[in-house]
Amino acid sequence: MRIILLALCIGLAPMASHATTHGRGPAGGWAQDFAQTPATPDQMLRQGLDRLIGYLIGAGNPSPEALRTFLSHEISPYFDFAYMAQWAAGPLYRRLTSDQHRRLAQKLENMFLDALARNLGTYARPLPQIQIFPARAGHSGNEATVDVRVLTDAGGMVQLQFRCYWGGGGWRIYDVSANGASAVAFYRGYFTTLIRRYGPEAALR
Numbered sequence: 694m695r696i697i698l699l700a701l702c703i704g705l706a707p708m709a710s711h712a713t714t715h716g717r718g719p720a721g722g723w724a725q726d727f728a729q730t731p732a733t734p735d736q737m738l739r740q741g742l743d744r745l746i747g748y749l750i751g752a753g754n755p756s757p758e759a760l761r762t763f764l765s766h767e768i769s770p771y772f773d774f775a776y777m778a779q780w781a782a783g784p785l786y787r788r789l790t791s792d793q794h795r796r797l798a799q800k801l802e803n804m805f806l807d808a809l810a811r812n813l814g815t816y817a818r819p820l821p822q823i824q825i826f827p828a829r830a831g832h833s834g835n836e837a838t839v840d841v842r843v844l845t846d847a848g849g850m851v852q853l854q855f856r857c858y859w860g861g862g863g864w865r866i867y868d869v870s871a872n873g874a875s876a877v878a879f880y881r882g883y884f885t886t887l888i889r890r891y892g893p894e895a896a897l898r
Contacts, residue, residue: 732863733837734837734855734857735825735827737863737864738771738857738866741771744767744768745768748763749813760810761806761810764809765806768806769802769806771866772802772805773865773867774798774805775795775798776865777867777876777877777880778794778797778798780868780877781797781883781884782881783881796897797896801884804880822844823841825839825841826839828857831856831858835859835860836856836857837856839855839857840853840854841853841854852871853869853870853871855868856868856870884896
């Protein structure tokens with residue numbers, strides 16, 4: 694399943710040095726705002742990955758419960774699951790109540806972190822190498838994209854793309870793609886099918 698591959702790639706990403714910049718950098722007002730932030734999107738992403746890998750190395754072989762708790766406390770804040778849920782539900786989001794919005798975001802967060810925890814629990818060494826490229830400006834002034842290249846020991850390569858936005862208090866991730874397969878697109882298909890066939894409550898159980 695694509696989302697499992699995506700979660701596996703994110704979970705196995707180790708610490709690495711900055712890659713060489715390719716293409717043009719951010720320009721205009723976005724670059725000025727970008728320079729004033731405490732951390733650029735690529736730095737924010739590196740911070741989260743460093744924290745995750747540091748935990749995995751230090752904990753040795755953590756229990757599934759301990760790993761899931763760590764992800765919930767330390768990695769979840771890097772994502773905006775409420776925004777992801779809105780994108781995932783699409784036009785159907787307007788039909789949901791505010792309580793259902795909250796529950797949908799919680800459901801999506803649980804699915805995402807559960808998949809990540811399962812795959813992290815089975816990771817093997819040596820860990821793949823990773824290249825984190827400098828952030829690129831998105832379509833609007835408060836969005837950015839960070840490209841990541843994961844190189845496995847067997848010679849394979851996975852292209853990851855993290856889409857982030859600046860919400861006033863820091864950069865947050867709202868979508869991740871692995872080789873073009875978007876997490877939000879996957880969840881949109883999943884939740885839309887459930888809501889249309891069985892109603893909103895079926896997607897929130």
